[in-house]
Amino acid sequence: MSALESEIDPDATPEPKLQISHLDAYFNDRHVVRDITLSVPQRRVTAIIGPSGCGKSTFLRCLNRMHEHVPGARARGAVMLDGVDVYHPSINPARLRRHVGMVFQKPNPFPTMSIRDNVLAGHRLNGTHVDAPGELVERCLRQVALWDEVKDRLGRPGVSLSSGQQQRLCMARVLAVEPEVILLDEPSSALDPIATAHIEELIEELKERYTLVLVTHNLQQAARVSDYMAFFYLGNLVEFDRTDVIFTNPKESRTEDYLTGKF
Numbered sequence: 118m119s120a121l122e123s124e125i126d127p128d129a130t131p132e133p134k135l136q137i138s139h140l141d142a143y144f145n146d147r148h149v150v151r152d153i154t155l156s157v158p159q160r161r162v163t164a165i166i167g168p169s170g171c172g173k174s175t176f177l178r179c180l181n182r183m184h185e186h187v188p189g190a191r192a193r194g195a196v197m198l199d200g201v202d203v204y205h206p207s208i209n210p211a212r213l214r215r216h217v218g219m220v221f222q223k224p225n226p227f228p229t230m231s232i233r234d235n236v237l238a239g240h241r242l243n244g245t246h247v248d249a250p251g252e253l254v255e256r257c258l259r260q261v262a263l264w265d266e267v268k269d270r271l272g273r274p275g276v277s278l279s280s281g282q283q284q285r286l287c288m289a290r291v292l293a294v295e296p297e298v299i300l301l302d303e304p305s306s307a308l309d310p311i312a313t314a315h316i317e318e319l320i321e322e323l324k325e326r327y328t329l330v331l332v333t334h335n336l337q338q339a340a341r342v343s344d345y346m347a348f349f350y351l352g353n354l355v356e357f358d359r360t361d362v363i364f365t366n367p368k369e370s371r372t373e374d375y376l377t378g379k380f
């Protein structure tokens with residue numbers, strides 16, 4: 118969708134950033150993600166919801182090829198990022214993860230690194246040169262609204278921060294490698310309500326520039342921050358639509374049952 122088209126119809130679905138076709142994922146012979154076909158719109162928040170164990174995290178890990186690092190795991194199908202197959206043999210998974218970054222449920226700053234070095238850690242691991250590291254650290258910490266809180270103690274360990282601050286630091290670490298897609302796996306479920314509100318505000322701001330895929334079991338959170346929602350059940354994609362449509366007019370009875378707390 119061009120900028121002009123969005124003037125005509127602001128509700129039109131944007132161009133897909135990721136196109137997932139017939140994606141299957143296994144742990145040994147357990148088939149946990151089943152034939153998922155889904156387009157993720159660019160510069161929007163797409164929430165993945167569904168009961169515990171339905172394959173949300175596994176699906177997310179397939180999008181930046183982290184799934185293949187889990188023992189016994191394999192995936193089949195296609196994941197296209199701007200039309201490029203991320204499973205093509207010539208794609209280097211470590212380089213892919215600079216385009217498709219990930220934030221986990223439990224904040225995981227590198228325990229031996231300072232706040233500053235945690236922001237730069239992606240570049241250090243990849244061996245990429247940063248021209249002005251001080252400026253990059255400030256820009257990324259400002260983006261996650263952490264700069265004012267930590268600017269006087271950038272040399273202190275990342276793990277000396279509160280858990281909400283640590284999660285924002287982890288988001289700054291992802292932003293520092295300038296990804297296009299950010300995968301968030303229950304990023305606030307280990308945080309208190311104030312820290313959760315900060316993360317939600319941040320997600321809303323980031324979608325102006327990035328494509329976000331948010332796994333959450335918190336339906337209120339999905340309602341607050343997502344534009345699109347995918348409902349997973351037993352490894353299958355049951356329904357995908359705009360968030361307001363899913364909440365007000367779900368097409369599948371299983372979606373409705375889940376939203377109304379029947380399971």
Ligand code: ADP
Binds near residue numbers: 149167172
């Ligand atoms: P969700 O994130 O929706 O809770 P997961 O993707 O973590 O679901 O899990 C999907 C299924 O895969 C579950 O049945 C889970 O037990 C199984 N599973 C997850 N991780 C592993 C693993 N490392 N080894 C074997 N089975 C796993």
Ligand code: MG
Binds near residue numbers: 173174175
């Ligand atoms: Mg999970």
